[in-house]
Amino acid sequence: MWNWKNANLLKQPVFMKFVLSYLLILLIPILIGVQQYYKTQQVLVEDAAEMNLQILRMSQDIVDRLFLEVDDVVSTLSVNNDVLNLMQNVSATPTPEQLYNFSLLRNTLNQYTITNKFFFDIYLSFKNSHSVITSKTSFDLRDNNVRIGNQSLAEWMDSVSTRGDQKQYYNLDAVQIGAMNYKLIAYVSPLPNGFQGKVQGSIVVFINQNDINGLFQRLVIKNKGFAYILDTKGQMIAPTSVDEVKIGTPSAEATATSSGSSFETINGNKMLVSHSRSDQNGWNYIAALPTSVVLAKADYIKRMIVIITIITLILGIVAAILMAYRNSKPVSELIESNRILNFRMEQQLPLIQLSMIERLMRGYYKNEADSREALSQAKVSLQGDRFYAIAISISLGDGYTIAPNGAKGIQDYILMQLHELVDGYDYLINVNGDRADMVVSLETYKAETHVERIRYDWKIGRNDVLANNEIRLSIGIGRIYSQMHEVWRSHNEARQAVDYAVFGGQNVVIWYEDIAQGSIFYYYPLDLEMKLVHTIKNGDVESLEQILYQLEEQNHTERQLSATTRKQLVSEIQGTLYKLMEQLQFGYATYSELNAKLEFMPNNSEQHWATVKSALQIVCHHINDNKKQKHHKMADDMMELVHARYLDANFGLANLADQFKCSESFISVQFKEYAGTSFSEYVEKKRLDKACHLLRDTEKSINDIALEVGYNSDKSFRRAFKRTLGTQPTSYRDSPT
Template identity: 30%
Template sequence: MPKFSRIFRKFLISYIVILFIPSIAGYMSYRTSIAVTQSVSIENNVTQLRKSQDILERRMSEVESFTRQLALNQELNVLMNEKGSDDKVNLYGIWKVNNDIKAFSQTNDFLQQFYIYLNNYNVLITPASSYFQPERYYQTFYYKNLPVDEWKKTVLEQTHNREIMPLNSFMTNGVQTSVITYMQSLPLNSFNGTARATVVVLIDEKVITSLLSDLKDQYGGWSHISDAQGHTISLLGINEADVGKLASDHSFDQNKASQFYNDDLVITIRSKSTGWVYQAGIPRQVLMENANKIKYITWSVTSAALIVGLLVGLLQAYRNSSPMHRLLTVMKEQFGKDVAMGRNEYDFLQGNIANMITNNKRLETELNRQVPLIRDAFLKRLLAGEFRSQEEIAAAAAQVNSELQLDAGYTGILQINGYSGMDSVEILNELNAARLIVKQALRDLGGHLPMTDLGADRVVVIFGGMEAEENNEAGKKEIERILKELAQSVFNEYKIRITAALGNPFANAMEISHTYEQARQALEYALHINKTGVLWYSDAHTDSDTYYYPLDMEQRLISTIRVGDIDEAKRIVRSIITQNMDNRELSIEMKHQLNGELKGTFLKLLDQKTFQESDIFENIKNRIVGIQANVEIETIMQELDGIMEALCGLIVSKKNDNHNKTVEQIIHYIAEMYKDPDLNLYRVAEKVERPEKYISQLFKEVTGMNLSDHLEKVRMDHAAELLKGNMYTVDEIASRVGYNSSHSFRRAFKRVLGISPSSYRLSMTE
């Protein structure tokens, strides 16, 4: 088959289309899975950021609650309302407040560093100490970018109501950090003028960023918190420059909850209570990690499935298109290369197969119409003795579906009387009708008897299935009854008179022509004596001084010897001798003449090329010529038997040699072509140029094995040899020994050897 034939491509395209339909569905499912995974990842990160927001705002609420508690502290209120002076300082009150606020720094990490400034005493109270000169505190704890005067002016002296100073660099005992500053003036209703006291809470950036550290540690992302004015509250994993760039980029939507910016997913949450803006950035590759796993697995599995599916599609396309292609090739060879293909190969096959079926039915109808003619021709050949063997008769009878029983019976001739010497058209038409009437009436009486016309006024009928004995009175009486009823019936209804003549019984189909000749002689005798009714040859027999050796008998003897049937040849010769010696009174001259006729028959046989080229030609010729008429009849018969045995033996030997050569040719051809999966009986018959049925029967007769069984055995023997090694798999071995299907190979191997191929290989390796 061409590597890329049209039908192969059609099969392959159909398989690819079928393969891609679930692939497209899988791709849609894959896209949905990726989108859902991405959405889930974004939702999880938004949730995590919201949780961090909630925690931070709770902590800031705790800071605010802390300032409210301080506003209610009695000791602090006393200190705030006292009039301060340099000479009188309420040290006890300051000490008492200092002790009261120590506990706060130990319970809340947002309150690790705070102080209270009393404006009336100019005192700064911390959990650890009190500073009567705030400048000294600021020398150790100070903002890097805020001078002391500015600090006092903006932080200590102004009133504050839950104010938060954005992120600033801050020095603590020489250690730099960043803090946001929460400021609240006391009392809480200090809105104008100078506050009596100010609470300042310094919240370390590290404490805030620890709430968002999971985003950086887990995802390698960043976070940024800013107040309502855009001032930075906290930074983690990003610098101010990048934050500023993000804020100034018009392509970035500040109000969108989640969006991709560059290679990061940026989540933005705005607090409704504080107005703070929480932003978190997560790298795309981290966010899509699970999705990428799904993507990798999906693409890997899909690619593998597509590759495997494509390979299977190629294999299936080849397997399914190969028989179709071979069928198309045969069709084109039969109908011509230039025959129109039609729309496609199936139309071509449908059209041609439909034509074949139509032609076959037409031929079958025509053959059925010809069957009566063929059957009639078969009967005429049978009566004329043209068949050379019983097998040939049986084959011809089967061909015409003849119901003739070949075992034994009688041959008879029915003569329609009263038309002798008349040959006008009207008479011939009347005789045709009379023959039809007689045959139909005989069928009604005797069943489906083989019959054929003999001239215009005679019908030959064969009564088969009866004992082949001359004294079989029951059979003869039954035939006489049928024929008498026939004669009476056709006479009463149509005024047709008939005479029936029958020969002696025949023992097999080869004797039918002989009994027919007897019936003909009996009919001539009946016409001679003007007898009607039924006459048997045995009743019509009279002594004669002439020998009996009719031409048809001679022809049958020659034909029988030509096919090598020694038994039938001996039977014919004995029949001739018996007929002449027992039933006739022959003179010496007639005996010599009969002997000469028999010798002449055998000399005619020697004229064939088969006998002329043989080594026994001269010997047989001399034996024939040497037969003397004046010897005993038994001696003549023995010599004739010897001559016939030699001639038939030569014929059989020649036939066997030819048969053996044909069988050897078949065996050699199978040994060469067993790998071809298309090797069959038709191909073998084509090679040896013989009919399929002939070579099938011949191979069975010579080898005792069916040809198909021999082919299977040859394939299994080669398969067994290949299974002894490990070079090929079972499927490859199946292909190498001529099987398209490994399943069929396995079944055949187990049927022939009684074991599966795999088990056989295992047993050979052990």
């Protein structure tokens, strides 16, 4: 169900990233479609242009053959004896014999017009007698029954009867024969043919323009295009649709080549112009169509693509929003959970840092890497390769108490003093009531200068809170160590320095180095005793040796303890041992060994210490051995369970954790320590070993084997087999052993 949380989700960056990614994926096919459209459009244009040009050439071939036939007819008639005799001998009033010859010529001319559908008629004109013979009749030229434009036939024949105007085509848009009007093309040839003398007559072949225009009908559409022939003198012949369309002339560049097509703007309209030049007579055949007609299919495809694209885009956007919402919701919830978790961790960060400082000062971390990792997790920076600790203690004069507001002032004052003390260096500080602890890091080359400044130049200041309450402030400083995880030693030293102080005077700064030699106090603070107990209970032999070494170094090397004091120290450590023995359970052999050692203690303090030290080591080794045995037994049980259930597809690390009542992380670490590999890798190897055996020795299908060895499907089995063995199960089965 939609709610306001859903609306807020739409505003989140994760949702928008999902939407944008889906839209980008959606744009890929759209862009491909657009690219294919432009390619299709280009192909359609090229095909249309090529088709128009081919049709134009076909029409040109027909007209060229027609004109060749006209030449042949004219040449034949020019040498016809009957024509030549009549041209020379016909009288103004033809004789019966001449009239008979007229009829013979009519039959001849009629044969020509019948055999060629483009021939409208053929006129033989004899100038001396003013006679005209056609395929249908004969008449006197002076009769006005034929008019060409505004001229009579006689006037028109006179205008074209000179030698210079002969053997030419004329475009006649208005020819009236009787009551009928025609559009004709006239070819005029002089008589006699081939002579330069006086013209005695003419042969006129009339061709109907409509028949020529019919050849161009596939190239033009009514009111939307035109076609015509342009002779060598630039005269337009047989133009189409003169009355409906204003015919334009393409540019010289468009018709410069022998044939081709190009887009031209003619009379304000963009048109596809096709042209072809005749090799026979040099005439240009020109046809033009509006691009809207040529690209009609392309425009239709474009409209369809645009409609489909818009619909697809709308549906895609809706789908992208829905998919982005569905997929981004868990991610957003996870991000929000992480944000809340980080916020809570930030709130808990002071406690984490405090815990880290306390662990560092108690020696919890065993090496430098663990210490640095803890600092990183607590978001604390300690840059430097030398480390030391400072301990602060506050004591009140007799009969004085601190009001709540005064305690805050004292803490602020202590912090101010410490900040001044380590100004310019990285440090960690923990203030707790009347005491404070600090860890300081510095570079090696700055160590000596820093120590001198504190020892000789720094003094503890006083304020009204301290003075009014008779508060004495003591600061103890431990030695500098080169490893961070050894800071706990410096901290113990700093605490010893504070405990060693005698508060008889004013505020003091005490260096551990100043009290180490000739001390009447032994070194065995409570923190160290607790660390010793914790180390032995964990069976940590290595850490025990470090603590024993520190005790020997502090009490036997650096301090000049009296025999009595040394005996007191060993007795106190022995008391710690007795406490451990009461808390722990030992086997009979270990208990007997400890009793034998502790029953008769030597009087010599050195031997006494050696005996207590040996007993501590026995206890620690005993606990360590018990842990190893327990872990070894647990590991054996784990392996036994794995071997029994590894073929179960539902068997996993969680089953082991439930069986042994431990966390999955602990089980994972123990398993890898024992088996030398992770749980998942071990189980997968066992399953694939079993699968290899079944592939070699049985005819079972891959799917059956996958289910038998613990995989839910043959796909997951094939992936695991390929990943581990580098080949497919089928190939493994078919390969030689």
